[in-house]
Each structure stands twice: as structure tokens, then as C-alpha cells.
Amino acid sequence: IDMAVREAICQGLDEEMERDENVFIMGEEVAQYQGAYKVTKGLFQKYGDKRVIDTPITEMGFTGLGVGASFHDLKPVIEFMTINFSMQAIDQVVNGAAKQFYMSGGDLACPIVFRGPNGFSAGTAAQHSQCFGAWYSSCPGLKVVSPYSSEDAKGLIKAAIRDPNPVMVLEHELMYGISFPMSDEAQSKDWVVPIGQAKIEREGTDVTIISFSKPVGLALEAAEVMATKGVSCEVINLLSLRPLDRKTIIASAKKTGRVVSLEQGWPQCGISSEIAAILMETDAFNYLDAPMERVTGADVPMPYAADLEKAALPQLEDVVAAIERTTYRSMAA
């Protein structure tokens, strides 16, 4: 069957709430309104106001409250209506949740899930359209995941809830309504996608495209285009930004010898920068036949006008161009 990403997340939440009565959901409009993006649809009706809780529009307060509740072995799932608003609460996420276990010398774990739509949406301009993948994945102690498909989305939210550590789940607004096939396995209650493992979405031999979240779709499209030109692309869906699956990245780079990264986030200190550093610092460097290419969002705050917005985000032709540059150029030349 096919299932939209939002339904897959909801199914994952529902199954975990059924499995463990300590799991509760808290955030703005998650209960009676059923979620600003309808991700929590039906959960309030099923679990009631004890476990599906509408909050005031006060991110710092309810995020801190969630952190405190997690100290009592409850499993809070804190929804940020969009991840943009998590900046209001970043002290509680980074200075609180992420470092708690370490600061306490292993006494106090913080099993909490933060989730919400991250990345670029349509026509919402600078404050509501940005990727925090690089920001959050920079912090030791946090786990950061970012699903692409429905199977990813369900498996990762379930893994996040079962994990005894703080996990940031970066969803994507423009993916919520997209449907993907769900395998029988993924429909089962035992479907969990392990945190820290990337997935090879498409195997190839000539060049590796590494991406996460919505742009994985763009990478797959680009791979189709390149196939018609006789170039075989391997597409890696990172799934997890921290811990980052370095082994899969390195192995694929060694296999193909050419790497293109693709993300919507800003270029400086981005996920792509980290991938480039991995290639420079490891044995993978010796296998490269060309310099790595980065395809990222433009280094500007997101503009509002449609044409400008389009120009600020990676398009198919940008990805194809990068693949062609890295494929047809050799180190010697």
C-alpha cells in the first residue's frame, strides 16, 4: 500500500503510545486541532488530554517542561510546529537535554524526542524556511535524524521514542503529503529504522550522491537523468545526521571515486562540509578521482518571491551539472 509521510509518522506515534503509556505528545495545536500539519490526527481522540497536550505558544517553557518530565522516565514527544520555533528553546535542547547524561557522569539520562518540520517550505520567507540539520548535528549528546520516505519516517520516529537519549527528528513540511509505498515489514508494529545507519537508495558505480530529507528525491531524479547519459549514480539517504554513518559514506566514495553532496541547508559549516571533511581526513581521499562537489542552498536568507526562492534552492539542473563536473573531470586535469 501507499501511505503519506504524515500518516506514517502518525502511525509510528500511535503504535509507540499504545506500546508504552509513558509516551506523551506535547506541543502547539497537537490535540484538539490535530496538529498544524495534521501529523497527530486522531491521537487526541484515542488517548485523551492526559497524553496529547495542547500547550501555550511558549517553546522554551514546554521544552524545558518536557526535559524535566523525561527525568522521571516519561517519554515526551515535543512537537515544534516548525523547527524554526525550536530556536526559542535551543538552550533547553542543547544546553539541557543534549549534555545532561554527560554532565551528570552517567546519572541522569534524558529520553526525549523533539520533532517537527525542518527545512524549506514554500513562500514562507526567511524566518520560516531554513534547515537546522547542521546546527543540531553539531552538538554531542543529541541524536539527529531526518527521514525522506514514509518508511523512514515511521521507522525513525519509533526508534527515536525507544531511544534513551534526546533525539531531534527533522521532518519536512513539503513531504508530509507525499505518498510512498509501505512494505509489509514497514506496516508492522516492529518496524524500527536504526539510528546511525544510512540507506543506499540506489546502487551505482560511477558517482555517489549523498543527501537527506526531501532532496533525496531530487538525487534520485538526477540519477535517472544521468542513467540516460550512461552514468551510474549511487544515492545515499543519510537518515541520521548524528551519529553520521561515516562508514557507508566512505565505502561508497571508495567504490565510485566521485562524490556529490546535496542538501537544502546553507553551505558554510553544512552537512556537506562535514562530508567533505570526512573524505579529506580518511582513506577515502586516496580513492577520489575528482574533487567532491557540493550542491547546497544559496548562502542567503530565504527570499519570499517565487523566482528568487527557486534560485536559492538546489534544482535538478544544479545537481546534474555538479554530477557532470565531477564525472567528466579527473584529478590530473
Next chain:
Amino acid sequence: FSSNATFDVEGSFETHMLDTAPETTVECSKEELLEMFELMYTMRRMEITCDNEYKARNIRGFCHLYDGQEAVATGINAAFDPEDSWITSYRCHCVALARGGSVSSVVGELFGNIDGYSRGKGGSMHFYNKANYFFGGAGIVGAQVPVGAGSAFANKYKSKPGEKMNVSVACFGDGAANQGQIWEAANMCNLWNLPMIFCIENNRYGMGTSIDRHSSIQDYYKMGNEIPGLRIDGMNVLAVKEGMRFAKEYCGSGNGPMYVEMMTYRYHGHSMSDPGTTYRNRDEIAFTRSTKDPLEFVKKCLVDAEFMTADEIKDMEKKIRKDVQKEVLKAKESPVPPHEELFKHIFATNLEPRSGGIEYPPHIRMPNYENSFWIDGKKE
């Protein structure tokens, strides 16, 4: 000669939006008063030792001392059940002591040794004891308050309707009291009737800025607006105990949160880099010491009730001083954390406190990449 005595605490309280009030007399046994004195004097000696050790450069970084405010933590401790949750600011050495720490584990942490309270990884501002419902030790001003509200939330979540709940207290200073996140937490606690005590330790200075210069309202116990408030003489340990007993009873019975203001005073500066005399004068400190000292108050109670003679108290003080010294020596003998401790406790594998359930990240990059950590030991 009775082993119990009744003490007058008339005038120790002011209330806001409350129909009832704490009692104006407190009954206390000899054992309990002695226990309080012992804890308070140990706190005092420990903090003075920290001051000396800091000046001897045996303690690094930030260090915020609690001397002068001992009656607050001791009174709360006396009024609370062990299952009541407690979180406080970075001025947390003495709460850690009250909630099951030893002097050697607290001072050992400040020395950065492996037998320290947090294995030498937290330092002065990071003490936690999950088993004893003590949740820090928050290094960021005000951040502990929403987290404390989370404890109150969990207490309500886990209790049956109508059942008496354990309470949660978040202590914070007058300097934090006007932060936005505190109001955010207060709003949710009142909205959802959470058993939460917002405890403002009003020591009259937010770092070096006096309350009349940093706050448009100085009646902190009224700051909760619609949340009932109670102001307590925070230099009187018996008043603190009675006031917190009252607050615990009120909040634990499902009446919602309460704002509590402890009128207290810190003898030391805000931190070790603050001599504490640029924004207040020495006379003010000396006057408080001579007229309001919380330890002198307990001693007077012990003598007035004929629980102890002045000489007996002196002997006891001598013994505590010696004990603290011994504990500090013990803390000094503890080795520094081994190098591998650097990689431990980034992630947990389970929720049990101090379980050793450690999940190692697959890779930790070190300043020199060649020395990096790989979980399988293989350099990539």
C-alpha cells in the same frame, strides 16, 4: 525536660491570594534541630573550605557559594519527602549535600576527581542524583524552572486522580525571577494545576545588581500574579520548614502551584571573581551576619530550648570542622578521571541512574585526528 520544644515563628510569613497561612509556632524535637544544625554547619564549613581551596587554585572555573543561605535548603529538606523533586540553580553545592551527597563527593567534584559527585565531569554547577530526586545543578540562569515544572508534570502524570501528589520545587534567584521562561512555566503549572513550588531565594542581588535596580516589583511572592504566594523569613530554618510544609500540603493536594519567596542573604560575592563589595558595603554584610545569621539563630534555639549548652555546641562544631577536613583530604586523594572517561556518558543505553549503561558514538574526533576514537578501534 521534654525532648520537644515549641518555637515562635510569628512574623516570618506574608501571604498573597491565600485563605490559609503557615502556623506561627513550630514544634521541633531535639534530634531534628540537632540534625538541622549539623547539616547547616557542615554546609557553612564546606563552603568556606571551597573558598579557601579556590583561592589556593585547587578549584577551577566558576564557583558560587551558598553561605548565608543555609537555612533555605535545610528547611526545604526538613519539610520534604525524599520523593519530592528538587532542582536548583548553579549555587547547588549545599542542595547536593542535603540530597544525599557527602562533603568528599561534592568537594571532590570541584577538584575534578573521579570520585566526585559527577565523576569530575560536571564541576561546581552540575550535581544530580536521580535516585534521590535531585535534578541539578543548572548552569544557565533560569533554565531549571521549566525543567522543575516537568517534574511537577510527571508527578501529576503518575498519580491517580484525587491522590496526594509529590511536589516539585525549583529554586531560583531574584535575578532570574523576571525571565520569560519562568513565566512560561508558571502559566502552564497554573493552567494544569501542577504540584509545583516556585521558590525564589531572594538574596537581594542578581549577581551585582540590587533588586531595586533589576526588578520593577520587589514583592517576589506576588509575582505569580494569580498564583498564590508566600514570603518566608529565609534566615529562620524553622520558618522555612513550616512554610514549605504548608506549601507542600497546598500544592500536593491538587490546588496548583505556589510562589514562595525566601528572604535570605549571601555572604560571599556572586561568584569567586566577585568580591561582593562593589555594589553593597561591608557594613551591610556585617550587620546581616551579626543580626540575622541562620546558624546563630539555630544555636540560640538549641540553647533556649535547653537542648544543648553553648559548650556542647562548641564541641559539636569542632567535630564537624574536623569531619569536613577529613572529607576534603579524602576528596584530594581521589585520582583524576582516566582519559577514557572523555568518551563515556555521551549517550545512554538505559535509564537507570549510574548504571554504566553507556552507548559509545561510532566516532569521536580528537584535536589531533590521529588520536580520534573509533568504536571498532579501526582508523577509517
